[in-house]
Amino acid sequence: MLDYWLGKKVYVEFERDDGYRSSSGIHSYFAPPSKWPRMEQEAMRLVRGRILDIGCGPGRHALYFQKKGLDVVGVDASATQVALARIRGVAQVYQASVQRLPRGLGTFNTALMMGNNLGLAGDIPRMRRFLRDLREITRKGARLIGHSRIPGTWSEDHLPYVKWNLRRGRPPGLLTLRARYKGRVGDWFDLLLISPEELARIGQETGWELVRVIWEGGYSPGDYVGVLARR
Amino acid sequence: MLDYWLGKKVYVEFERDDGYRSSSGIHSYFAPPSKWPRMEQEAMRLVRGRILDIGCGPGRHALYFQKKGLDVVGVDASATQVALARIRGVAQVYQASVQRLPRGLGTFNTALMMGNNLGLAGDIPRMRRFLRDLREITRKGARLIGHSRIPGTWSEDHLPYVKWNLRRGRPPGLLTLRARYKGRVGDWFDLLLISPEELARIGQETGWELVRVIWEGGYSPGDYVGVLARR
Numbered sequence: 001m002l003d004y005w006l007g008k009k010v011y012v013e014f015e016r017d018d019g020y021r022s023s024s025g026i027h028s029y030f031a032p033p034s035k036w037p038r039m040e041q042e043a044m045r046l047v048r049g050r051i052l053d054i055g056c057g058p059g060r061h062a063l064y065f066q067k068k069g070l071d072v073v074g075v076d077a078s079a080t081q082v083a084l085a086r087i088r089g090v091a092q093v094y095q096a097s098v099q100r101l102p103r104g105l106g107t108f109n110t111a112l113m114m115g116n117n118l119g120l121a122g123d124i125p126r127m128r129r130f131l132r133d134l135r136e137i138t139r140k141g142a143r144l145i146g147h148s149r150i151p152g153t154w155s156e157d158h159l160p161y162v163k164w165n166l167r168r169g170r171p172p173g174l175l176t177l178r179a180r181y182k183g184r185v186g187d188w189f190d191l192l193l194i195s196p197e198e199l200a201r202i203g204q205e206t207g208w209e210l211v212r213v214i215w216e217g218g219y220s221p222g223d224y225v226g227v228l229a230r231r
Numbered sequence: 232m233l234d235y236w237l238g239k240k241v242y243v244e245f246e247r248d249d250g251y252r253s254s255s256g257i258h259s260y261f262a263p264p265s266k267w268p269r270m271e272q273e274a275m276r277l278v279r280g281r282i283l284d285i286g287c288g289p290g291r292h293a294l295y296f297q298k299k300g301l302d303v304v305g306v307d308a309s310a311t312q313v314a315l316a317r318i319r320g321v322a323q324v325y326q327a328s329v330q331r332l333p334r335g336l337g338t339f340n341t342a343l344m345m346g347n348n349l350g351l352a353g354d355i356p357r358m359r360r361f362l363r364d365l366r367e368i369t370r371k372g373a374r375l376i377g378h379s380r381i382p383g384t385w386s387e388d389h390l391p392y393v394k395w396n397l398r399r400g401r402p403p404g405l406l407t408l409r410a411r412y413k414g415r416v417g418d419w420f421d422l423l424l425i426s427p428e429e430l431a432r433i434g435q436e437t438g439w440e441l442v443r444v445i446w447e448g449g450y451s452p453g454d455y456v457g458v459l460a461r462r
Contacts, residue, residue, distance in 0.1 A: 150381070150426070150427065150428065151428045152427075152428065152431075156443065159431070159441065159442070159443075159444070162428060162431055163431055163435060163440065163441070166431060166432050166435045167435065172428035172431060172432065173428065195381070195426050195428060196381065196383075197381070197382045197383065197393055197403035197404065197426060200383075200390070200393055200394055200397060200403060201397050201403065204394060204397045204398065209394065210390065210394070211390070212387065212390075213387075213390070215452040217448055217449070217452055218448070221446040221448050221452065
């Protein structure tokens with residue numbers, strides 16, 4: 001990402017544990033609000049109060065709300081992302097993962113998990129733990145606004161993987177991925193794709209109510225932003 | 232439906248067990264192919280061989296394929312629908328429900344469950360039983376082509392019902408409905424709305440492979456046709 005920011009044309013490749021690879025440009029991580037997906041533009045109108053941007057990356061949402069005068073804290077598990085967000089002007093940004101949310105920063109009115117971050121916890125038990133942890137640093141009525149995708153069903157390429165997951169006894173939307181960039185290979189990590197009804201179910205169990213689903217549609221029919229309210 | 236066919240303007244009302252009511256025109260049950268939803272037009276191109284049209288209603292698909300010279304058998308649980316399909320010209324149509332599929336009619340290459348019929352079995356255990364039963368009267372490679380909907384998530388009206396289901400320990404997409412028409416009230420029945428990944432899961436368990444998902448999009452972002460192939 002630093003390469004991109006330094007002016008290079010950058011593609012990162014993600015490898016799935018079945019060997020499938022997809023390459024994607026980094027530009028979307030830096031896109032201005034006018035280029036954000038429609039669902040994202042709509043969802044961002046629901047943001048209010050103190051914001052925790054979870055998996056903030058280079059800080060595209062954090063910078064947007066900071067410019068609007070809101071109090072926003074970014075966290076990212078990657079030290080590189082944290083450094084990049086800081087260089088780009090995010091005033092409050094810390095290294096932290098969804099497994100261990102930062103304490104001592106007060107409470108928040110909005111938690112953001114855009115860019116397919118909603119399933120960053122990696123699997124359903126950890127997703128439950130994450131939602132319970134998030135209750136501790138949010139107030140009643142606070143919102144979690146996050147982007148996910150219906151597992152596999154938006155593309156025929158991905159359907160065999162969903163079926164392989166089911167045969168292996170894994171949740172249909174559990175992706176095991178690693179990044180490849182300039183010959184370097186990252187560690188394997190899990191990303192959970194979660195359907196809205198599964199999100200409603202996990203929310204029900206952990207004190208969060210799914211109050212809204214905003215679909216992207218068009219070329220991304222399985223992509224949506226779920227809005228959960230803390231009970 | 233007979234009223235509509237006799238030239239009257241007809242609306243039927245469906246009442247859900249939470250009191251929610253929706254009224255819908257009957258015209259779609261009689262629509263010509265050019266007015267069918269896009270996903271349906273696309274899915275109908277996958278039909279081949281002997282066809283079993285399950286929950287055929289007044290026979291809009293059965294008539295279409297019959298005119299194309301295909302061998303098509305319609306079944307419907309309602310005697311009125313069977314009579315109507317017969318009057319409209321469906322040559323082979325019988326009263327039968329998904330709980331008890333007809334025997335002695337040979338085997339089929341395609342089973343159709345359009346018009347949100349995919350979840351007619353009513354719940355997940357009965358859906359599993361239905362898929363196993365359907366194996367008995369289909370050949371290897373046969374396709375089940377059916378329409379369902381992602382539970383609740385296409386509309387804010389329906390989201391509270393999904394959450395109520397979860398609180399009651401029911402599947403998120405289980406609808407309990409009854410029809411109301413001209414002061415008459417039908418019996419309560421269950422209709423299951425099923426997401427594609429849940430369909431993939433149930434298929435995996437019962438010898439059917441989800442090979443394709445065709446989304447409607449637009450005003451019906453949660454509607455899709457699932458295509459299952461018999462293993």
